[in-house]
Amino acid sequence: MTMEYLNKDLAEKDLHTHSTFSLKMPESYVGLPFMDVDSKEKEIEKKREAAIMLQDFAEKIYDRERGINILHHSHWPWINSKILGEAFTKWLITDKPFHVDTDKCVKCGICSNVCPVNDINGGFGKIPQWKHNNMCLTCFACYHHCPKHAIVYGKRTSGKGQYFFK
Template sequence: MIFYFTGTGNTKWVAQQIRKAIGEELFYIPDLIRKGQYQFELKQNETIGFCFPTHGWQPPRIVREFITKLSFSKKNTYCWALTTCGDNMGETMTILNKDLAAIGLQATTQFAVVMPESYVCLPFMYTDTEEKEHAKINLARKMLPHIISVIRERTTGVEELVKGGTPRLYSYVIGAYFNARMVNDKKFTVDEDVCIKCGKCEKVCPVDNIQGTPPEWIHNGRCTSCLACYHYCPVHAINFGKITRKRDQYYFNKRGDQKS
């Protein structure tokens, strides 16, 4: 079974490719949380996989909180994890494995797959150029057969990660501050004269934090700063403060030219 979280579709695409190849069931974490489903019966020879984007050099809060409630019929099974990131992922997998250890699991095989950038709420953060976007996706596509082969063969001890030059600084200092102080919905706004009231932002929000048209943020404390509401808005009516007014939008297959 594969548990995944996605904001702008990068991780969903990767998880879907793996699911198609290994034939195991794919579970979207927000859907499981809505249903309160945390207990699972493992089938014979079934693996446990986690796919998620790196948020501020750490696993997303929603993934970490979900893991604390997970329970399996047996735990002596093959467990693997994959994170997508725009550049590097620091000590994300170390943090993940500490969370997994608390429920008796360890991801003994770990991957990082670089995908197009989607976080644009800091002065130095931009979406990738179209050329770079395609290059990242094409490289990810070439990596997937190897990743799938490793998972199929139940190979342990694999760590194919992109930690960056100072991973502990990224995850435990910068990332800790980012995830504690900057993951929130306080700065989201909508230009009501631009909004076409399509309701897409409400539909794509993974934590049900948006309601109505024009959208209103509920401020339920569950925002993951995935920016799905911003990126999927067809008319760029949603912004996070002033900075995203000068930023582009991205979601996987936005241009409709990527193969499944």
């Protein structure tokens, strides 16, 4: 329900979106014990389907079509956004479990460079440290971009894979 939330916020400023689109992309959330990245085959298939849909969206945007083009018209968006989402926001959006395996880290600085909210003290030549300042989005960009798979999120990422869209 991302776009519903966005439009609600925009309405406060007398703005709105004309059209919205959603694509199913490979799984990247690894912060819960039962969640991991997709298999390579599934990842490739999702990206293949998304590329086809994106072409269609591009044509709709070119034609200035209005409307909502979301993937799932079921009860899941509501359950995920309203029930699970609120608990998730309250308890699971935190950088506290992030640590670095210092034996693996090569101090490249990539993790701090990719963080969208500048939540990591780091950079080339430094072992990264999370700021614990409530800015972390748990987007896991730091975790997925690490070339040495040196970042762990407590014990929850043990044995899990990495993914980001290249």
